[in-house]
Amino acid sequence: MGEYAIVDTETGEEVGEINSGDVIISVHERQRRVRMKKEREEHEINRYRGKGERYIFVNTTFDFSDLSPSTVTKLIYLSTYAAYDNLLILNAKSKKEIKRSDLPKILGVSKRTSERFWNSVKAYYIREDEETGKLWLNDEIFKRGKLKSKTAIDYQQFYFNGVRSLYKSANGKNHNYLGYLFQLIPFINREWNVVCENPFEADLDNVQLVTMKDFCDYIGYKDTSSISKLKKIYDGLEFDVNGKKQRFCALTYTGLDSGTARICINPEVFYVGSNKGRVDVLKLFFKE
Template structure:
């Protein structure tokens, strides 16, 4: 070993001259770096698994909704898709399993176990027979669902939502939709209110990845650098005249889920911003930020 350390070696590609001792040091340093990278990877994986366990324990089951694809439906010529239809579709997706098959009935540990059949749609959606028929046909026409001719199984197109791991390519245009929160919103509303509830789906592209604030720079995590949307900005996004800004604001912040606001207004010295309840929609992966947001929406304001 001593002879090796004293020998001189030349890298034919770079011309670099190193002694055996220097090569030995480089070898062990590279081994240590590889080991540290492996430990770092394991640590990240454990943190991610812990986060998923915590988020499920706190907020229940969820799916990833690919809102960019869903919102394109509203821009599709001839589709005649409005915010009410979008909200109803989002509600329906809260019944998917990990194969994107719709399930309903025979609950076990809070989850529907039976295959949802077409005849179940009326009961699930709580709409008139005529509305359910039109809703189902539009789902089929837009290829949002497919129905197996033999079994009657309804499967939601994975282009619009799925359960399980989220691909990196979808992270910038997807969000967790918590099933129980959406179901509670839907069941506490009537069909005329679905259009207003669907407006929140249109705001999802502006939801900050960590702080759940509606803003222009959604990937910014530094609170001091976030550029919040004004109510006038929100009106423009939703297609409303800014002259009706305060009425729109009142309508949006008056909606509650489980007695807690769906949208919160934060106001100080004529500066204000809006955040969305993470019990319904959440993009981030930071458990501490999530817990802080949940606590904020749990505060009871007494007049």
């Protein structure tokens, strides 16, 4: 038996029970949540922000925890060379296939570093055709074009131009730090582009933000006394947007404790929500 009874005020009949700690949701609120969920699921995720803008979807149920952060960065960057069938090509016009021998030049790394990268991603993340040498992305993780509405909520949308510009401007030494944020893809809120504990929550008032201290715990950054140094590194991760420099992420906090900073991600790099207007105001925080 519950601690409290629910009684129909018209008939006096007991129609249910409530236990201590139960959350009561009004009919109006329940309808609102169902409506928002339906909007997210039925939202067609096959859109372009402008003519010629290309993107790829990344499955957020994969956190890439088996890869080093710098390897994740290289993999996300390489995914921007995927055709609609997930074949890696140099560009859409020539459709020239990418081979393993092309990786050092494309990734901007030495042959030795390229081989280490390949050994980490081969077979599972990228498949090589033994006969032709063609490279294919795992379509369980990466997809181009339309998504089925029932599974669309599991994906984040990465824009080619933003990712490529960010990769090149970050240079090798900062790819590790960029990879840490890419590994947090499962924690990025679909509607609001902030790092949080409940990424599928659409109600802004209920979003539980992750702090820089939480982030440091996740990535194993031990020197919490130097969080301000980490903040400086992320402030320096910039890329080009229409000829202007923008930051990849913004750290916002009040007072002097940078450990309480919250993390926002620039929607010019990726966004998969149902209403891009919701995050337009964030652009103010990414300007140089």
